[in-house]
Structure formats: C-alpha cells, structure tokens
Amino acid sequence: MNKIWLIIQREFLNRVQKKSFLVATILVPLIFPAIIGGMVWFMVKESESAKAAVVHVLDQSGKFVFEDTKKFDFVIETEGLDAAKEKYNKTKDFALLYIPNFEISKPEGFVIYTKENPSIEKIGDLEGVLQDRIRDLKLEQYNIDKATLAGLKTKVDLKQVNITETGEEKSSNSGILYALGFILGILIYMFVLIYGIQIMQGVIDEKTSKIVEVIVSSVKPFQLMMGKIIGIASVGLLQFTIWILIITFVSSSVLGYFGLKMPQQQMQEQMMNQMDAEQKEEVQAMQNDKVGELMGNLSQIPFAKIAFVFIFFFLGGYLLYGALFAAVGSAVDSIQESQQFQFPITLPLLVGYMGLFLVILRDPHGPMSFWLSIIPLTSPVAMVGRIAFGVPTWELILSMVLLVAGFIFTTWVAGRIYRVGILMSGTKVNYKVLAKWFMIKN
Amino acid sequence: MEALVAKGVTKRYTNHTALDDVSLTIPSKSIYGLLGPNGAGKTTFIRIVNQIINADQGDISIFGEKLESKHIGTIGYLPEERGLYKKLKVGEQLLYLAQLKGLSKKEALERSKKWITKFEIKDWWDKKVEDLSKGMAQKVQFISTVMHEPKLIILDEPFSGFDPVNAQLITENILELRDNGSTIIFSTHRMETVEDLCDHVALINKSKKIVEGTKKQIKDTYKSNTFVVEHKGAFSVNGAASIVSQKSLEDNFYQTVLKGESIQSPNQLIAELIKLTEVHSFVEKVPTMSEIFISLVKGKTDE
Numbered sequence: 001m002n003k004i005w006l007i008i009q010r011e012f013l014n015r016v017q018k019k020s021f022l023v024a025t026i027l028v029p030l031i032f033p034a035i036i037g038g039m040v041w042f043m044v045k046e047s048e049s050a051k052a053a054v055v056h057v058l059d060q061s062g063k064f065v066f067e068d069t070k071k072f073d074f075v076i077e078t079e080g081l082d083a084a085k086e087k088y089n090k091t092k093d094f095a096l097l098y099i100p101n102f103e104i105s106k107p108e109g110f111v112i113y114t115k116e117n118p119s120i121e122k123i124g125d126l127e128g129v130l131q132d133r134i135r136d137l138k139l140e141q142y143n144i145d146k147a148t149l150a151g152l153k154t155k156v157d158l159k160q161v162n163i164t165e166t167g168e169e170k171s172s173n174s175g176i177l178y179a180l181g182f183i184l185g186i187l188i189y190m191f192v193l194i195y196g197i198q199i200m201q202g203v204i205d206e207k208t209s210k211i212v213e214v215i216v217s218s219v220k221p222f223q224l225m226m227g228k229i230i231g232i233a234s235v236g237l238l239q240f241t242i243w244i245l246i247i248t249f250v251s252s253s254v255l256g257y258f259g260l261k262m263p264q265q266q267m268q269e270q271m272m273n274q275m276d277a278e279q280k281e282e283v284q285a286m287q288n289d290k291v292g293e294l295m296g297n298l299s300q301i302p303f304a305k306i307a308f309v310f311i312f313f314f315l316g317g318y319l320l321y322g323a324l325f326a327a328v329g330s331a332v333d334s335i336q337e338s339q340q341f342q343f344p345i346t347l348p349l350l351v352g353y354m355g356l357f358l359v360i361l362r363d364p365h366g367p368m369s370f371w372l373s374i375i376p377l378t379s380p381v382a383m384v385g386r387i388a389f390g391v392p393t394w395e396l397i398l399s400m401v402l403l404v405a406g407f408i409f410t411t412w413v414a415g416r417i418y419r420v421g422i423l424m425s426g427t428k429v430n431y432k433v434l435a436k437w438f439m440i441k442n
Numbered sequence: 443m444e445a446l447v448a449k450g451v452t453k454r455y456t457n458h459t460a461l462d463d464v465s466l467t468i469p470s471k472s473i474y475g476l477l478g479p480n481g482a483g484k485t486t487f488i489r490i491v492n493q494i495i496n497a498d499q500g501d502i503s504i505f506g507e508k509l510e511s512k513h514i515g516t517i518g519y520l521p522e523e524r525g526l527y528k529k530l531k532v533g534e535q536l537l538y539l540a541q542l543k544g545l546s547k548k549e550a551l552e553r554s555k556k557w558i559t560k561f562e563i564k565d566w567w568d569k570k571v572e573d574l575s576k577g578m579a580q581k582v583q584f585i586s587t588v589m590h591e592p593k594l595i596i597l598d599e600p601f602s603g604f605d606p607v608n609a610q611l612i613t614e615n616i617l618e619l620r621d622n623g624s625t626i627i628f629s630t631h632r633m634e635t636v637e638d639l640c641d642h643v644a645l646i647n648k649s650k651k652i653v654e655g656t657k658k659q660i661k662d663t664y665k666s667n668t669f670v671v672e673h674k675g676a677f678s679v680n681g682a683a684s685i686v687s688q689k690s691l692e693d694n695f696y697q698t699v700l701k702g703e704s705i706q707s708p709n710q711l712i713a714e715l716i717k718l719t720e721v722h723s724f725v726e727k728v729p730t731m732s733e734i735f736i737s738l739v740k741g742k743t744d745e
Contacts, residue, residue: 006541014529210525214586217492217519218542220511423494425523436456441498 003219007227008234011202015235025239029246053094053122058084061101064133071125085113094118097126104137177388178361184310185356185385192317192349192380195236196325200338202228203329203422212422221419225330226411229322233315309387312400317380320407321349327414330421331429331437352378356385364389374399376406413438443506445470445594445625446491451500453486460486461497462649468627468642470505473620475640475657476629477731479739483649484629485522488596492519505593515544518592522599522629524583528572532563532582535571536589543590550589557585561611577608584612588619595619598629613639633732643731647739657731664734667702668727669711677718683711695722 015021057066058077066074077084081098088096095118100109110130112123139149203225206212215224328341355372363369364386372382373391379399383391420437427433446468453461461483468474478484489495491502493511502509504516526535533554540550558564561581571579580603588595597616601609616639620626628635636643636657644654653660668686674695679685683702690696705711708726715721 003542006538010538014527205528209528210521210523211527213494213521213523214519214525214539215542216494217517217521218514218539221494423489440455441496 004223004227004230007219007224008231011228011231012234015198015232016238021235021239025242026246029243030250033247033250054091055094055126056084056088056091056096057099058096059099061099063102063104063137064099064130066129069129071122072129088113094122095126099130104134104141107134177364180306180388181356181361181364181385184306184388185353185360185381188310188314188317188384189349189353189356189381191236191240191314192321193346195232195318196321196345197342198232198235199229199322200325200329200342201335202232203326203418204332204335204338207330207422207425208333216422221422222415224422225323225326225415225418229319229326233318233322236318306387309396310384313380313384313403316376316400316403316407320376320380320403320410321345323407323411323414327417327421327434330418331424331434333425337429348377349381352381356381360385370395374402376403379403416440443470444468444503445472445505446627447503448487448491449501451487451490451497451502453483453490453495453497459649461490464500464646464649464651466644466651466654468625470625471620471623472642473616473626473628473640475636475643475731476627476646477631477636477643477735478646479631482646484646485598487646488519488521488598488627488629491596492517515590516593518543518587518590518595520583520587520595520597520600522602526571526579526583526586529570531568531570532558532574533567535582536586539586540589543592545590553589553591554585557589561585576603577605580604580608581611584615588615588624592624594625594627596627596629599632600628600630601632601635631735633730633735636731645735645738652738660731660734661728664729664737665726666729667705669700669702669708670723670725670727671698671700671715671721672696672723673698673715674720674722677715679714679718683714699727 052068052071052073054073054075056075056077057064058079058081059066066076068074075093077087077096079087084096084098094114096113098111098113102109107130112118112126139146206215212224219227324345325342328338328345331341332338352372355368355378359366359368360372360382369382369386372378373386374395380403383396383399387396416438417434420440421429424437444467446466448464448466451461451464452459464483464487466476466487476484476487486495490497491504491509493509493514504513507513527538530538536554536557537547537550540553541547545553558567563578563581566574566578566582571582574582587597595616600612600616604612616626628640630636641657642655643657643660645652653663655663669683672691672695674693676688676690676694676696677698679700683700683705686699686701688696688698700711702711708724712721712724715724
C-alpha cells in the first residue's frame with residue numbers, strides 16, 4: 001500500500017511539475033473563451049460593417065415596391081429578361097431577381113440569377129422580402145388590416161411542472177437541462193479520453209525506456225498500474241478544479257470590469273429596442289416574470305446531487321477505461337502500434353457520446369436512454385447527460401453498482417494482460433496473443 | 443549459510459518449458475556465474491527470484507528463509523534490458539527507486555549522496571537522465587541497483603554496453619560489495635567475466651541445469667589431463683601417457699603436448715619425463731570456461 005502511494009505521488013508530481021501542465025491548466029480556460037469571444041466579435045463586427053448586397057430586380061408583375069434595406073440595395077430593371085441579364089453580367093453585383101407575372105394565390109416562377117453560389121441566409125432574406133410583400137397583398141385582398149393581424153398573433157409558453165410521486169410540484173426547464181446534460185456529458189467524454197491516453201502513453205514510456213523491469217522487481221505490476229492510474233486521476237481532478245476556479249473568477253471579474261451583462265440579457269435588450277414603447281412595457285413585465293421563473297428553475301435543479309453524480313461517474317468511467325488503456329499501453333511498443341487496440345476501447349465511449357446527442361437529450365426517459373445509462377461502458381457519459389432530467393433513484397443506484405462492478409472487472413482483466421505485456425517487447429501482438437497473456441498463470 | 447537455494451524450480455509456458463526442474467545452491471559471499479546461451483532460461487530464473495513471475499513448481503529460499511515479498515529489499519537487480527525515467531532528474535530518480543525498495547526518504551537521500559560522491563557525479567543531481575551520456579546513465583543505473591545495500595545482487599549481463607572505464611569501475615565496486623558481505627549473481631554468456639570474477643558457476647542449457655560447482659571443481663571435472671612440456675632433447679613415450687603433438691623449437695628444444703589418460707598425478711608424469719629428457723617447463727593445460735561451455739552446449743545439442 002505504501003508503495004502504491006509512492007507511485008501515485010511520483011506520477012502526480014511528474015506531470016504537475018511539467019511546464020506543459022502549467023501552460024495547459026492556465027491557458028485552456030483563457031484560450032477557449034477568447035477564441036469563442038473573438039469569433040463572436042468578428043461576426044458582430046462583420047454584420048455591422050457589411051455592405052448591402054446589390055440586387056437587380058426585373059418585376060414583370062408590377063406588384064412589388066422595393067425599398068432599400070440594411071441588407072439589400074435594389075436596382076430596378078425595366079427592359080426584358082435578356083437585357084437585364086446582360087446588364088447584370090457587366091456588374092459585380094450580387095444577384096438578379098426575376099419576378100414573372102403571377103397570381104397572388106399561386107406565387108410561382110420566381111428566379112434568382114447569381115454569379116457565385118449565394119449563402120442560404122441571403123436567399124432566405126430575399127425570400128422573406130418577397131413573402132412579406134405577397135402576404136400584404138393577400139391581406140389587402142381579404143380586406144384585413146395589419147393591426148387586426150397583429151392582434152391575432154398569440155404566443156403561448158408552457159410552464160413546465162413536474163409532479164413527484166408525493167404530489168410535490170417542481171417547475172423545470174428543458175432548455176437548461178439540455179444544456180447541462182450536454183456540457184457534463186462532453187466533459188466526461190473528454191476527460192476519460194484525454195487522461196486515458198495519458199495513462200497509455202505513460203505505460204508505453206516505461207516500457208520503451210526499459211525502466212519497467214527494475215520497477216516490477218520492487219513492486220507488483222498491479223501496484224504499478226494502479227499507482228499510475230490513480231496518480232493521473234488526481235492530476236485530472238486538480239486540473240479540473242483549477243479550471244473551474246479560473247473560469248469562475250475570470251468570467252465574473254471580466255464581465256464586472258467591462259460592465260457587461262450576460263448574453264441573454266443583452267439579447268433581450270436588443271429585442272426591446274426594436275419594439276415600440278407600448279409593447280415594451282408589456283414585454284418587460286412578461287420578461288421579469290420569465291427571469292424570475294428561470295432563476296426559480298435553476299434553484300430547483302439539484303446541483304449538489306448532480307455534482308456528486310458527475311464526480312462519481314467521472315471517476316468510475318475513468319477507472320473503467322483507464323485500466324483498459326493501461327493494458328493497451330502494456331501490449332504495444334509505440335503509440336502508433338496502439339491504434340488497432342485503441343479503437344475498440346474508444347468505440348463504446350463514442351457510442352455513449354453519440355447516444356447523448358441522438359437519444360438521451362431528446363428522450364431522456366426512453367428505453368434506449370435507460371440502457372445507455374445502465375451499461376457500464378456507456379453509462380459514465382450517458383448517465384451524467386441524463387441526470388439533470390431526473391433519474392429514478394433505483395436506476396441511478398443500479399447504474400452506479402454496475403459501474404463499480406465494471407471497473408473492478410476491467411481492472412482485473414487489464415491487470416492480467418498488463419503484468420505480462422510490460423515485460424514483452426518486440427512481440428507482434430494481436431488479440432489471440434492478448435488472450436494467451438490473460439490466461440497465463442502468474 | 444547459503445544465500446539462495448532453489449529446489450526443482452519449473453516454469454512452463456503454453457508452448458515451451460522455460461525452466462525444467464532446476465536446482466541451484468548459491469553460497470553466501472560468492473560471486474556466482476549463471477551461464478547459458480540465449481534463451482536457456484537464465485532470465486526466467488532471475489525473474490522468479492525477483493518475484494516478477496512465479497514458478498509453477500519448486501521452492502526458493504533466501505538466506506535460509508522462504509522467498510517472500512518482504513525480501514524485495516534484500517535483492518538488488520540490474521536487468522539486461524535496463525533503463526531509467528528519461529524525464530526525471532538523477533536525484534529524484536535515485537530517491538524514487540530506493541524508496542520503492544523500502545528505504546525511507548531520509549535514508550535514500552543519505553545513501554544516494556554517498557554514492558554520487560563516490561562515483562564523482564555530484565554535479566548531475568539536478569540533470570535529467572535524457573541529458574546524460576550513456577556512460578553516465580550506466581553509473582546512475584548501477585547506483586540504483588545497489589543503493590539499498592542488498593545482500594543479494596543480481597546482475598544480468600552487467601557489462602554489456604559499458605565502456606571499459608565504467609566496466610572497470612563497476613568491477614571494483616562489485617568486488618568491494620562482495621568483501622562487505624554481499625552475494626553476487628552474474629547472469630552472462632561472456633566468458634571473460636566468468637573467468638575473471640566468478641568463483642562459483644552453473645550452466646543452464648535448454649531450460650535444464652547441466653553443471654554446477656566452484657570454478658575449480660568444474661575445471662577439474664572437465665580437464666583432459668593434458669600437459670604442455672618444454673624440454674631439451676627429443677623423446678618418445680609409451681605406457682602412462684601419449685604424445686598429442688611435438689614441435690621443435692631452436693637449439694634442440696621441443697614443445698610437446700602430452701595426454702596422460704591413466705596417470706595418478708602430474709608428479710608421476712614428471713618423474714617419467716625426467717628420465718627421458720631435460721624438462722624446462724611443465725604446465726597442465728586447464729580448459730577455459732569458454733571451452734567447457736562450448737563443449738557442453740554443443741554436446742547437448744548433438745544428442
């Protein structure tokens with residue numbers, strides 16, 4: 001036990017003392033927000049400074065009145081289509097829009113000519129311009145004025161309330177749960193993969209540097225394997241903790257310093273600016289309600305429970321896969337060689353990850369979601385993605401018990417391969433050889 | 443007391459037997475040569491002693507006690523495939539390896555300081571192993587093997603890859619360790635090492651022990667009663683000995699190789715020769731370990 005502790009310390013210090021650890025630990029939480037922030041900034045900048053696209057319009061129906069908007073400048077053509085095309089071709093303008101003579105009830109035959117493939121967004125915008133005009137024409141035809149129409153528009157928000165078996169009512173918000181499940185699931189997936197590969201790398205290093213035989217003359221191979229796995233896990237936990245602290249600190253202090261508000265608030269304000277005063281008040285009242293509800297929802301989410309489940313499944317999943325990665329590392333002589341064995345290990349992890357997007361976040365209580373979050377190989381990603389939606393206690397306990405059993409099993413299997421593998425170099429390894437190693441008596 | 447006694451040690455793998463009923467007795471404070479061609483089973487035996495793998499059958503006792511995990515600190519092992527953590531500093535490396543062998547951090551620090559002073563490598567304490575030359579790394583490796591003052595030191599091909607200066611340094615230290623009470627096992631197929639250093643020898647071939655004993659005993663067993671005589675005046679013999687070859691040197695001097703099949707002692711042969719010629723030198727031709735090794739291994743192969 002004492003020796004495992006020595007190995008854990010060594011593995012931990014080896015990694016934490018490296019400059020790359022310091023760099024990754026400090027920079028990652030700064031770089032990612034910086035990249036995302038930079039991209040958003042450029043996008044905003046571009047949309048603000050973008051010139052309006054010039055569109056030539058040949059309107060043969062005479063039903064349209066084109067006014068220049070922020071996005072489009074319109075040039076009205078009056079001659080025939082061929083002449084318009086010719087004229088358009090001489091310019092560098094964005095597009096030529098051809099509107100034939102059409103029935104309002106059957107708006108067909110519109111064509112847009114462009115020189116490059118236009119973006120979906122621009123086409124959509126143009127279609128919007130046309131649709132708006134046609135709708136107005138239809139309103140005229142039916143003798144409906146705009147005010148009446150505005151009065152018809154109705155928005156309904158379903159307030160989500162969960163009723164528990166005891167009759168207690170809890171409001172919830174699928175959006176928040178979705179985001180939470182999404183983020184936690186990805187975190188687990190990334191952590192297991194990144195640190196699993198670190199274990200494998202460490203084992204390969206020991207094997208190729210030939211230190212391993214010296215070490216195993218002092219400690220049992222199993223102790224060495226477990227020491228490495230636990231040592232690297234503690235590096236992961238430390239790094240994760242530092243990231244959380246930095247992100248929390250930086251985001252709160254930066255936002256505070258610039259007097260900025262959270263993105264949602266900004267969006268709300270923009271929307272408000274576009275509305276007239278009367279609507280504003282109405283919306284303001286509604287939004288205050290909404291914000292209150294959101295906060296209420298957030299407070300309803302059992303964060304302590306989620307944090308516990310997250311840490312449990314992180315450790316469980318990491319141990320389960322970590323042992324397998326250690327076994328792979330012991331079997332091969334180089335990272336390149338490890339590819340063929342890495343794939344079957346990462347496959348179930350990937351299934352859990354895909355399952356998270358395709359199944360769990362859409363239908364968190366369906367049978368697929370159930371099985372994905374029960375089977376130990378996929379449960380670390382799946383259960384963490386699902387937990388925010390509320391998982392029955394018995395399912396959670398079953399999943400946890402199976403995960404513990406799972407990692408004990410994989411650790412046992414991996415340990416048997418590892419003890420033989422680390423002393424074998426230059427052997428061509430395939431699955432048959434691995435099976436043979438597994439069967440060898442100690 | 444015996445440093446190590448192995449009785450009937452057997453290790454089988456699916457397709458072959460690595461060790462077949464091998465019994466060895468390694469006396470305390472000896473330098474014991476474990477010889478054998480590649481693949482004979484030496485490394486398997488050593489790994490069993492180091493408890494890296496377990497024997498299928500047989501018992502091993504070390505200094506009179508049954509071999510157990512508590513004896514790990516009693517043994518110092520330098521494997522043939524050796525290496526160090528490349529990214530680790532020399533000091534950290536020595537401390538870590540010594541602590542794994544059961545030393546406390548304080549002891550490990552004292553001992554490693556003592557050894558690096560002895561090997562004149564004090565300046566390297568904070569250097570990473572990857573920045574050391576091969577010879578430097580070998581010194582560090584040797585220190586890590588003996589730093590915990592093991593009573594049994596097992597060196598697998600210790601001189602392979604060592605430059606002559608380092609080999610000399612290591613040899614001196616090995617002898618010093620022996621004089622201070624350690625028992626040393628060499629696993630090697632380098633006969634010079636055996637000839638120079640070992641007092642006890644065992645030969646393993648094809649998973650079986652073929653011969654074991656002191657170097658003297660083995661040489662006596664395999665000597666062919668051949669004598670080289672330099673003498674003045676030619677002669678011919680009949681009876682006790684026969685002439686293998688005779689070549690003339692200058693001034694009526696000859697060198698004759700005699701084989702005495704049935705003589706009791708060299709004295710008997712000398713007595714005979716004095717009557718026949720003027721003897722200037724008389725040397726018994728003792729086989730080298732290398733010759734014994736080759737003849738035994740080949741003999742076995744031919745069977």
